[in-house]
Amino acid sequence: MPTLPLLTHISLDKIVAWQKGAPISVEKFLADAAHLAVLLPSGKHILNICRDRYHFAVGLAAAIISNKVSLLPPTHTPEMVQQLQAFSAEVFCLHDNDDCTIALPKLRYPAMPEHAASNMAIPQIDAQQLVAIVFPSGSTGTPIPHAKKWGSLVRNVQAQDARLGLSENIGLSENKSYSIVGTVPPQHMYGFESTILLPLQSGNALSSTQPFYPADICSALQETPAPRILVSTPLHLRLLLDAELEVPELVLALSATAPLSNSLAHKAEASLKAPLLEIYGSTETGQIATRRTTQGEAWQLFPDVRLTQMIEHICAVGGHLESPVPLSDIIESTSAEHFLLHGRTQDLINIAGKRSSLANLNHHLNAIDGVIDGAFFMPDEASHDHVTRLSACVVAPSLTASNLLAALRTRIDPVFLPRPLLFVEALPRNSTGKLPREALKKLIANHVNPQHKTTEQSTTQPAQKMQNKRL
C-alpha cells in the first residue's frame, strides 16, 4: 500500500513553524501531535476551528495519525453545525478560544508539555486514507460532502510546490527555508492547501499568525524570518497597499478567492517588490492553475491537469484528481494547458472567499417562518477588489427586518446577509413562476436609487426604515 510522509522536512531539527518569533522544530511538532492525539475523543470526525495556525496544523496531524477525518464546512453558523452533527453524530470540535460557542462536544487545545528530545519518526500515511471532508454548499441548503484523500491532497500541493519552485529552495543558503504567512483561515480549501499542506510538504515553515488589520500583517511578517511568502486575497492586498505601511520584504505573494484586477496586481508587485501569483481552484478540485496577473490574463494549468468538455460541463481531469470534476466557472480553453476565465456561472456566489449559491441562499430565506416569498440578488460587480454585497427582496408582512435578519444570521454566513433587504408586496415572477434576474434587478434599482427614494412612497420604505431603526 503506497504511503506518503506527514511532512517532507529532511530531519527532525528542521523548522516547521514560527510562533511569536520562536521556531518550532519538526520534533516538537510531532511530539505535540502525539500528545494531542491521545486526548482526542473517540469520534471519527473533527471540526478543527483553532485560530492559531500552528494549533490547527497540530490538530490536523493528530487527527491524521489517529485516522480521524477533519471536516471543513464553508461556515460555522449554528445551522451548519447542526448539519455536521446530522452528518456525523459523534463529531467534536477542537478549538483554542475561550469563548468558543460551537454547539458540539468540545476539546480545548491543551497546554503542551515541555518537550524532551526523543527519537520520533516522521509518520507515513496511507495515500488512500481519508483525511478531510469539505462541504461546498449545495442548492437545497444541505451541504454536499466531498472527500479528500491524503494522496490526492499531497499530490496537489506537490504540483503547487513545483510551480512555485519552493522545494528547490532557489536562492536559499543552506539551512534556510521559506516562512509562509497567511491572511486566510486554514479552515477553507485555499488556506488549508497554501498555508498548512504546502509548508508541510515542501520542507518549509508556517507562521502561526492569522493577521487581520494591515498593521497586523506587517507585524506577522516582521516576526517571521525572511525569505517570506504571503498567502492572501485581493481584499487584504488592497487594504494592505492602501494603508501605506512599510511591508517587510517578501519573495512571493499569492492571491486567491476572487480574481485580482490587473491594476491592483501591478500596484502590488511594484509596492511589495515581489512577484504576485494568483491561484485558481475550487473546494471540489483543489487548486488547478496559476497565473502571474501582471504578465497576462491566461491561466496555466498544473502540469498533469487538463480541461475537458463533458456533456454540458467543463471538467478538470488528471493530476491529483481521481475522477473528472466539473468546474462552475465560465471557461475558454486557449491551449492544452492555458485557459481564460470569464466569470462564474450566474448562480454561484463568492464573497470574500466564502462560497454559496443563490439557490442555497434562497432556500434558507424561504425556509424562515413568515417568509411567503423571497429572493437574493447579486448586483453586477463594480470592481474585483471591492467586496460586492448581495441584496434581497422579500414578501413577509408579519416580519420586521430585524426578526428576519436575526433568523438569517443563524442559517447563513454574515457576509451573505442582504444589503439592502427590501420588503415588497410581491416578487416580479413571470407566468411560469420563474423570477427573471432582470426583473429583480429593476425592482431593486427602483427602490435603492435615491431619485426614486425621494419621490416614491412605496411599500418598501417603512421596511427599510425599520431596518435602520434597529440600530
Next chain:
Amino acid sequence: MVENDPTLQLDIAELMVQALNLDTTATDIDPDAPLYGDGLGLDSIDILEVALVISKRYGLQLKADSEDNHRIFSSLHNLTDYVATHKTK
C-alpha cells in the same frame, strides 16, 4: 460612561456610512449599539474597511492583538473614545 466629542463621533459615523455605503445616515446610528452582528450588522470585512478609512483620517493603526479590538468596535461610542485617545492628526 464618559461623554465624547460629538463632532468627532459624527465624523466617524459619516466615515462609516460613506466607506460602507450603509443604508442609513450618520445621525441615525445609535452610539451605544453594537457595530458587529445584531446592531449595525457589520462583519469583519466591514471592520477592515472602516479601520482603513479611520487610520488614514486620524493617523493611527488598529491592531487586533495589541488592544481589545472587540471592545473598540463594540459601539460607535467606544470607537470614538479609542480614536480620541490615539489619533495623531
